[in-house]
Amino acid sequence: MNVLTILVGNKSDLKDSREVPTSEGKALAQAQGLFFMETLALDSSNVAAAFQTIVKEIYNILSRKVMMSHESKKQDAALDGKAIVLQAEENQQPETEAKPAGCCSS
DSSP states (O other): OOOOOEEEEOOTTOOTTOSSOHHHHHHHHHHHTOEEEEOBTTTTBTHHHHHHHHHHHHHHHHHHHHHHHHHHHHHHHHHTTOOOOOOOOTTSOOOOOOOOOOSSOO
């Protein structure tokens, strides 16, 4: 659940001799919820971009988690020191006051 995966197609310069077409790679990545990118290691095309894509997504995920944590803390702080009033249900009978027990009460 906490793992980001990118499907990288290499040798993007060899369009005619590919084993897997770009469209198939993209479809597989989309079906599996992965990022997709084609690279060319020979001249480093898109190699750095592939790593940057993953780093940016990690940053985005962590930023969202931090924001959610801050919002949760704000909500908790808003309740500190506040009275919470509970109301009895309408059909519930109120309790009667207890009468002091004495030796002479009839």
